Amino acid sequence: MRTETLWLNSPWNNAEEVRQQLNFAEKIQLHDVTLRDGEQQAGLVFSHDDKIAIAERLAEVGIHRIEAGMPAVSAADAKAVADIVKRNLGPKIFSFARCMKADIDKVADSGAEGVVIEIPASRRFIERAYGWTLEKAIALSVEATSYARERGLYTVFFPIDGSRAQFDDFMQIVTAVAKDGHMDALGCVDTMGVLSPSSISFAIRKMKQATGKPIEVHCHDDFGMGSANTLLALAAGADVAHTTVSSLGERSGNASYEEVALSLLCMYGVNLGLQYDKFYETAQAIRKIAGIEDRPNRPITGPCISQIESGIIAGWYKNCQDDPREILPYLYQLTGHPGPEIVLGKSSGIASIELALDKLGLECSSKEIKRELLDEVKTLSAERKALISLDEFQILAQKVFARNH
Numbered sequence: 001m002r003t004e005t006l007w008l009n010s011p012w013n014n015a016e017e018v019r020q021q022l023n024f025a026e027k028i029q030l031h032d033v034t035l036r037d038g039e040q041q042a043g044l045v046f047s048h049d050d051k052i053a054i055a056e057r058l059a060e061v062g063i064h065r066i067e068a069g070m071p072a073v074s075a076a077d078a079k080a081v082a083d084i085v086k087r088n089l090g091p092k093i094f095s096f097a098r099c100m101k102a103d104i105d106k107v108a109d110s111g112a113e114g115v116v117i118e119i120p121a122s123r124r125f126i127e128r129a130y131g132w133t134l135e136k137a138i139a140l141s142v143e144a145t146s147y148a149r150e151r152g153l154y155t156v157f158f159p160i161d162g163s164r165a166q167f168d169d170f171m172q173i174v175t176a177v178a179k180d181g182h183m184d185a186l187g188c189v190d191t192m193g194v195l196s197p198s199s200i201s202f203a204i205r206k207m208k209q210a211t212g213k214p215i216e217v218h219c220h221d222d223f224g225m226g227s228a229n230t231l232l233a234l235a236a237g238a239d240v241a242h243t244t245v246s247s248l249g250e251r252s253g254n255a256s257y258e259e260v261a262l263s264l265l266c267m268y269g270v271n272l273g274l275q276y277d278k279f280y281e282t283a284q285a286i287r288k289i290a291g292i293e294d295r296p297n298r299p300i301t302g303p304c305i306s307q308i309e310s311g312i313i314a315g316w317y318k319n320c321q322d323d324p325r326e327i328l329p330y331l332y333q334l335t336g337h338p339g340p341e342i343v344l345g346k347s348s349g350i351a352s353i354e355l356a357l358d359k360l361g362l363e364c365s366s367k368e369i370k371r372e373l374l375d376e377v378k379t380l381s382a383e384r385k386a387l388i389s390l391d392e393f394q395i396l397a398q399k400v401f402a403r404n405h
Helices: 048-061 075-086 101-110 123-130 134-150 167-180 197-211 226-235 257-268 276-290 311-319 350-360 367-384 390-403
Strands: 029-032 065-067 092-098 114-120 154-160 185-190 215-219 240-243
Touching: 029 257, 048 065, 048 075, 048 276, 075 092, 075 101, 092 101, 092 134, 101 114, 101 134, 114 123, 114 134, 123 134, 134 154, 134 167, 154 167, 154 215, 167 197, 185 197, 197 215, 197 226, 215 226, 226 240, 226 257, 240 257, 257 276, 311 350, 350 367, 350 390, 367 390
Parallel strands: 029 065, 029 240, 065 092, 092 114, 114 154, 154 185, 185 215, 215 240
Antiparallel strands: none
16 A cells, blocks of 8 residues: 555645745755753663664664764763764764864764764853853854864754844854854754744744755754644755654653654655654654653554544444544554554443444344443443453453343
């Protein structure tokens, strides 16, 4: 089955007025930061072997670039980056550095192809968090980015907290680096997740106009806008999206690669060439490595998103089994997620009972018995505040049948 047959798009997404506003880059890339920014989630630690395993999983999905860590953090981090590079997994390997020559040397020595170089961009942040002047930040940026070019590294200039900088201050730093230093690409870095969906398109256009360089968008999810803002940035012409697996990351996490990639595919028809059917198993595997359970109803990767408890929706499903796209955002096989699955609980209806009986191969033509069985399910579920398993339902059914014969 062709991928595009696995969902029904909204015709509103294809309205001419909507399509005219889109300015997607010809080739969009995902830059995964799970091994660096993702590991900054409180209490999360990846061992050397964990990092190798995660990089291998990301490569299997087809992620274009992997930010393998920050070698300056420790000798162990440096070794992990170097060992990921040596494996030639397929994705381009990048690493992270401060505006320091020693950091950049460690990145170059690891064999990474590119470096993401951070500098604070908000004057308040520069002065209060670092104790510097804006002029010092500019001088360090020019020196470090020039040195990265000397070391042969593809250089992403990454002005952290840029979204809270006064625009004139931000452009002063960017213009100086573009003129006197070096950048192969510029980061639009929403460190605190404060950019509104209304403003991020404006920011991307301004950065493109000012530098003529590829723009890499890096959004955090503090207001739940990480993935949405990333999509809007890409629609405005950003070339690279920084993401993590299932939004792992500091505070509320980062934009989710699964949400960004699947939305691009299903809503905009932009295929990034990924193995979409590996999304679910990859998320579960990496969450297991991290020792962190996924949110049950997390979009795309949550374990319970394909469960149908509502009796009304179970009725829809019963009527649409020949084409369940009618009642689903997409067929779950697209992402390798199991389901859909009818589950039994307090919200179930007669259609839920009928589908469960069919699954067990039990026949019942009596509406009264089905209603009695539904009441039993609702009562038990309400008492437990939990779903009823199919095995438990079979026992209930046998009891109800026995009472009525």
